[in-house]
Amino acid sequence: MDAFLAGIIAACTPMNLLLAFGGCLLGTLVGVLPGIGAVSAVAILFPFTVYLPAEGMIIALIAVYYGSMYGGSSTAILMKVPGEVSSIVTAIDGYEMTRQGRAGPALAIAAISSFIAGIIGTFLIALLGPFAARLALGFGPAEYLGLGLFSLTAIASLAGRSLLRGAIVAVVGLILVSVGYDEAAGLPRLTFGTNGPLLQGLDIVPVMIGLFGVSEMMRVFEEENAEFISTKIGKLMPNRQELFSGTMATLRATALSFPLGLLPGMLPSVLSFLAYTVEKHFAKNPETFGKGNINGVAAAEASNNAAAMGNLLPLMSLGIPTGPTMALILAALTIYGLTPGPMLFITQPDFVWTVIGSFFVANIILLILNLPLVGLWVRLATIPRGILVPIVIVICMVGAFSVRNSMFDIWVCIAFGLIGYLLQRANWPVAPLVLAYVLGPMIERSARQVYELSPSMVLERPMFWVFIGLSVVSLWFSHRLRRLIN
Amino acid sequence: MPDSARTQPKRLKTIEVGCFLLMAAIVIADGLQFILNPTRNLRAIEVGGYEILVGGLLAILALAYWLGSTPADWERVERSRVTAVSFGLLVAYGLCLQYLGYLVATFLAVATYMRLLGGYPTRVSLLFSTAFTLGSTWVWTTMLVNLPRGMFSTWLIW
Numbered sequence: 001m002d003a004f005l006a007g008i009i010a011a012c013t014p015m016n017l018l019l020a021f022g023g024c025l026l027g028t029l030v031g032v033l034p035g036i037g038a039v040s041a042v043a044i045l046f047p048f049t050v051y052l053p054a055e056g057m058i059i060a061l062i063a064v065y066y067g068s069m070y071g072g073s074s075t076a077i078l079m080k081v082p083g084e085v086s087s088i089v090t091a092i093d094g095y096e097m098t099r100q101g102r103a104g105p106a107l108a109i110a111a112i113s114s115f116i117a118g119i120i121g122t123f124l125i126a127l128l129g130p131f132a133a134r135l136a137l138g139f140g141p142a143e144y145l146g147l148g149l150f151s152l153t154a155i156a157s158l159a160g161r162s163l164l165r166g167a168i169v170a171v172v173g174l175i176l177v178s179v180g181y182d183e184a185a186g187l188p189r190l191t192f193g194t195n196g197p198l199l200q201g202l203d204i205v206p207v208m209i210g211l212f213g214v215s216e217m218m219r220v221f222e223e224e225n226a227e228f229i230s231t232k233i234g235k236l237m238p239n240r241q242e243l244f245s246g247t248m249a250t251l252r253a254t255a256l257s258f259p260l261g262l263l264p265g266m267l268p269s270v271l272s273f274l275a276y277t278v279e280k281h282f283a284k285n286p287e288t289f290g291k292g293n294i295n296g297v298a299a300a301e302a303s304n305n306a307a308a309m310g311n312l313l314p315l316m317s318l319g320i321p322t323g324p325t326m327a328l329i330l331a332a333l334t335i336y337g338l339t340p341g342p343m344l345f346i347t348q349p350d351f352v353w354t355v356i357g358s359f360f361v362a363n364i365i366l367l368i369l370n371l372p373l374v375g376l377w378v379r380l381a382t383i384p385r386g387i388l389v390p391i392v393i394v395i396c397m398v399g400a401f402s403v404r405n406s407m408f409d410i411w412v413c414i415a416f417g418l419i420g421y422l423l424q425r426a427n428w429p430v431a432p433l434v435l436a437y438v439l440g441p442m443i444e445r446s447a448r449q450v451y452e453l454s455p456s457m458v459l460e461r462p463m464f465w466v467f468i469g470l471s472v473v474s475l476w477f478s479h480r481l482r483r484l485i486n
Numbered sequence: 487m488p489d490s491a492r493t494q495p496k497r498l499k500t501i502e503v504g505c506f507l508l509m510a511a512i513v514i515a516d517g518l519q520f521i522l523n524p525t526r527n528l529r530a531i532e533v534g535g536y537e538i539l540v541g542g543l544l545a546i547l548a549l550a551y552w553l554g555s556t557p558a559d560w561e562r563v564e565r566s567r568v569t570a571v572s573f574g575l576l577v578a579y580g581l582c583l584q585y586l587g588y589l590v591a592t593f594l595a596v597a598t599y600m601r602l603l604g605g606y607p608t609r610v611s612l613l614f615s616t617a618f619t620l621g622s623t624w625v626w627t628t629m630l631v632n633l634p635r636g637m638f639s640t641w642l643i644w
Contacts, residue, residue, distance in 0.1 A: 051630060164551045168506060171544045175513050178537065185529035189537065190516050214576070221568045221603055386604015390596040391618065393576060397583060398626060398633065405632045407584050414580050418573060426502065427559040448532050 004126040007353030011361045016059055016354070019052070020362045023060040024369055027067020032075050032377045033388060038268075039324045040212040041068035044392065046328055047205055047399035054336040055351055059358040061329055066362050069268070069308065070114060070370055073301060074377050077106045089272045090304075093289065093296030100292050105238035107374055109294050110301045111367055112243075113250040117302040118363035120254050121309025125316065126356050132317035133342040141449035142458045146467030148443035151320050153471040154263060155435040157478035166432045169423070173436025174443070176202055184448065197408035204331045204437060206400035206409040208324070210416025211423075211430055213396040217389050218421045238294060246298035249279055253302035261310020263474070267323040267431065268307040275303030309359070315340055316352065320439070324431055327438040499551075499558035506548035513541030568603065575599060587636025588626075593619040 011020070030041040045064050049057045069087075076087035077094030090110060097106035139147070156166035179190045180201025191198045238246060253275040260271055279299035280289040289296050311322040319341030321327040333340050338348065345352050370377070400413035423430050450457060458464045520534025563569070575598055582591030597615035600606045606614075626633055 048629065048631065162556050164547060164554060164556060168544065168547045168551060171540060171547060172506070172509065174540050175509065175544065178540070182533055185533045187520065187530060187533050189533060190513065218569050218572050218576075221572055222563050222565045384604060386600050386606055387614070389572070389603065390599035393579065393599070394592055394596065394618075394622060397579065398588070398622075398631060401583075401634055402631045407634060410580050410583060410634070414576055417576065421569070421573075425561045425563065426498075427561065444536055447536070451532065 007357030010354040011357035019060045020063045023063025024067040027064035028071035031068030031071025038068040043208040044213045063362045089276045089300035096292035109246040113298040113302040114305045115367045117254045117305035122359040133345040136342040141446040142461040142464040145446035146464035150467040150471045154474040156432045170432035170436040173433035174440045177437045177440040205403045206413035210413040211420035214417025215420030249295035249298040250302040253299040254306040257303040257306035258310045261307035268304045271307040272300045272303045324434040503552040510541045510545035583634040588633035
């Protein structure tokens with residue numbers, strides 16, 4: 001607890017506070033823009049944070065992530081324009097409340113639920129993080145191979161409607177990340193004999209910007225204009241009964257979503273659907289859900305934030321990203337030579353606790369910042385597409401170029417923009433590709449180490465088999481989850 | 487997405503599977519060249535073996551998808567021409583960035599997007615584009631972000 005408090009104090013230095021504040025502001029600004037979700041926001045803004053020190057970079061990225069999630073929820077409630085998939089659930093009851101002239105309480109309960117779930121999640125990370133890291137210290141190549149395979153299986157089975165499609169996309173990700181010079185062997189792979197930029201491989205930043213930023217911008221013009229109703233926010237705070245009921249729904253959704261968020265593939269978008277369904281299922285008045293029930297908004301928002309916090313724990317303590325945004329944050333850490341995982345808690349404890357402290361601070365900043373500015377966010381969300389698209393495209397291209405100052409990365413970004421667009425149109429999940437992109441090198445490295453040491457070593461490592469067992473469970477669970485949501 | 491807005495012809499599924507099989511073939515072929523010529527590097531078999539494993543897995547999964555009951559599930563888009571124009575402009579912007587540099591390319595791209603896809607009058611598009619290009623260049627250079635310079639690189643001060 002002392003380390004956690006020290007982390008909060010370290011996160012409150014003027015520079016860190018400024019970065020958290022700026023990140024929340026910028027994240028919300030990008031999150032309210034139509035078609036840009038949290039992943040896209042982080043992907044687009046990621047290259048511009050590489051100029052910051054490591055600590056500041058992660059604080060800014062986390063703040064951007066939180067801010068964009070909140071921004072997406074605001075427009076979902078006020079305009080039925082969800083900034084991302086997980087906000088679709090918020091829009092169901094939130095927009096109905098707006099239609100009934102209760103936009104203020106809907107926005108307030110969304111902010112309060114997010115705050116409560118975020119704070120509980122931060123405490124749980126502080127409590128469980130060191131424990132998980134100590135557990136992972138005993139991991140060898142076999143365990144990391146099992147963990148990588150489990151993560152990949154889970155994300156492939158949970159993202160999208162078809163397991164087979166998820167698996168195919170994940171394998172494509174494994175192939176794409178293997179392009180370039182293999183440093184361990186000193187051999188070029190899939191470079192077709194060229195000595196050009198292909199040898200450097202396909203960097204994750206232009207790949208992510210293309211998949212999530214550019215492809216979304218290509219889709220923006222296809223969508224019909226959203227239905228805007230004249231929004232009057234009016235009284236902001238819900239009444240005492242609504243506040244109590246919403247808080248209880250928040251606690252239930254947090255209790256469900258945080259532990260599930262620890263598992264790979266359990267993204268906020270999946271869990272917000274699940275939490276909403278469970279809340280409706282056990283409600284005394286399920287017929288009011290979808291007609292402006294405040295518990296629906298609270299459950300969706302709390303689940304969203306609790307899952308986001310749950311996703312961060314395996315990243316910090318095991319070095320395993322559970323979703324695309326976490327993959328980007330992992331990439332950010334590796335730029336500074338920091339390898340997330342158990343050793344980070346030992347070699348860089350100040351860094352880890354400052355980052356955890358910044359989660360706490362970012363949650364408070366969001367609560368203070370967003371409710372008074374909600375009118376501004378609504379006006380921003382109505383920026384015409386004809387202006388929004390070229391601006392975002394320019395930012396994407398500059399971001400892709402700036403990481404390695406390479407025109408090749410701009411072409412990679414454009415190509416992956418097209419790939420992302422086609423995948424979305426064909427209803428193929430994108431998340432497994434990104435996760436495979438990040439986990440691929442770890443899986444390959446572990447597999448090679450196991451092969452070089454002794455392939456039979458996996459028989460002597462029970463944790464390897466635990467992870468393989470978990471892979472099978474995740475396949476079964478995804479099947480059950482699809483049935484429950486449908 | 488309502489079902490009426492989706493299309494599931496067999497031909498699209500065949501194209502999808504064809505793309506994956508082609509990719510698998512390329513990866514397996516690349517892996518084979520390491521396996522068949524292992525003496526040049528001790529780890530060549532590991533590298534090639536991994537590629538063959540992953541390529542083979544992709545081929546098996548693609549074939550399972552082809553033979554399985556899951557249909558191709560493409561979203562039917564009414565305004566796909568707009569997307570084609572948007573992508574064409576994006577490629578043109580990439581080319582302009584490479585040869586003309588950020589300043590000129592961004593000015594042209596923003597103005598063209600606004601005129602063609604946003605439907606703004608030419609004068610408004612040009613004015614906004616000029617303001618955005620100069621403003622964004624100032625922001626990037628202040629943030630020490632490198633920008634593509636193109637053929638005018640020697641004239642630029644940043």
